[in-house]
Amino acid sequence: MHGPASPGWLLVALCAATGAYCLLRMRSTVEEQRRTAGGEALMGFGMAVMAVPAAVATPPRGFWFAYAIVFGGAALRALWEARESAHHLHHLMGVGAMAYMAAAMAASPGHHGHGGIPPLTGALVLYFAVYVLWSGMGLVPVAAVATAGGARPVGWGDRPELARVCRLSMAIAMLAMLFAL
Template structure:
């Protein structure tokens, strides 16, 4: 990532914390599709995808150019293809949309890795990537962050969710903001 070191490390810490939260929820979620504390297999799948993306975002923010772009492209490109094929499979529209969101996120990470590889290492203030594509992804993840934030605040009583009920939505908000920040520094 291009940008101040403190922003890079804060972003890495934030996305790593979100990933750890997803991993901790994974430990309590079922793998057989049956209910366990009100959670089903789609929640398990979502937690696994979000843990993968959070750890990947943290690693990319922290290690960035130290790892060859081809490695990042494979690390994010393979899950992107998997999420995309899963999104195209027949199923409930909400599940398909969530899988498509993860595919877009993984494709965005692949795009950022390849765009950073194409920019000269000494030109920290030079824009990398395609401005139109970067702008479209910024709009998507900015809108997603606003949507996730509004869902975090929305409760039947109109107040902020307390306890762990809003934790998955808080992780989604964190990941959306993290992706937005990474694209902004591209």
């Protein structure tokens, strides 16, 4: 992404940490959580790579085409899974935004942010800004999952409030990346 190096590295660290936690969530005993965590890990690590400051590494144009194909495929999968869960609609927006940013960078590497905000970028910024505000307000402590024999300890991979924080941090990072586009 284009912009100052220090915030770029902070964005890389945030996205990589989020991707790493999502990998940890893939160890959950709940199948739906494992599948969702896998897609979110892809998003986290993909965003980390995309956020590397351009002054450090400027990938070749073909890299952005490959990125657009990978995230376009992830968008098709999220679209297919959206028929089961509303969360997948948000995931569809995220991977769609990644495919869009990769395609924009492939189309004109090094020449972004000039001449106003394109309508699709503006719509994505609006979506993620609303999502950040909405999900930030929803961060309240969640009770431990109870079983018939009482409360069972919840592992790090099964903490719903941490999953929400991951999604919130990725949405904030997406906003930063869209503004840098």
